[in-house]
Amino acid sequence: MINGSGFSRFNELELRALELLSEDSRLSVSELASRLGVSKATASRLIKSLRGKGVRFTVNITQGYPRAYVVARRRGEGECYRLVDGKYMIVLTAGDFNSLTKLISEVKGKEAVYIVLGQCSDTSELSTMPRLVCDYCGGPINGSPITYRRGRRVYYLCCKTCLRELKKRLSMRRHDAE
Structure with a gap:
């Protein structure tokens, strides 16, 4: 999830980490540090910073394309659902991660963004209504x-x-x- 404070509030290192984690959400801190070329302590602080900015690491069905679920105060274009608290859930799909980040940045009144990282192998839980x-x-x-x-x-x-x-x-x- 990315807070409504804006996608642009992520620095270059955070965006690189998000891209790596979007490819493999199970990366260890050591592996993330190695791929980013930073120390384990820096990678750990980076993950803590991302969580502090509202990033949530989740796995969901992508159907082959990067997808994000945006919670916003205003109704969005395309696939959009009204939530129980009066806000809206806007579903964004793009051909690649960069296009997805551009779509996210264009959403007005966003409060949170959930980026889907991959497909769940067990979908039996989806058959019951929450x-x-x-x-x-x-x-x-x-x-x-x-x-x-x-x-x-x-x-x-x-x-x-x-x-x-x-x-x-x-x-x-x-x-x-x-």
């Missing part, structure tokens, strides 16, 4: 969820009781941290 579960109790959410935003995090809850208890728990954590 269910939304409460972030407090873990129970299923039937109908529209109650949403609670705290900072940059959005919580999905099944009932007002879970909302109240979640607020208490988060308040206690904040006081413990002080």
Whole structure:
């Protein structure tokens, strides 16, 4: 995933690392360092920096082309889905990684970008419909969820009781941290 702060916020070394990881998402830190010509400590900091910028390393079905899923505040062109929180999921496909990065940079109002690195070998989990579960109790959410935003995090809850208890728990954590 790439944060909405913009794809251009990646430096040249980060973009090279993303390209290598897009070819083989299971590269070890040592192998990544070797291919980039940097130390293992630098490669480790690079991965930490990418994660800090919101990069998530995932594997998904690409059907032969680089693909990205962009979460945005505005509706996109082409394949686009409305999400439960009112945002949109825009699906981008390109002939190569460079073309994909150009398409990503053109999306307005993006908040996150998930870049697909490869195909999953076991797709049996795709045959079941995903269910939304409460972030407090873990129970299923039937109908529209109650949403609670705290900072940059959005919580999905099944009932007002879970909302109240979640607020208490988060308040206690904040006081413990002080």
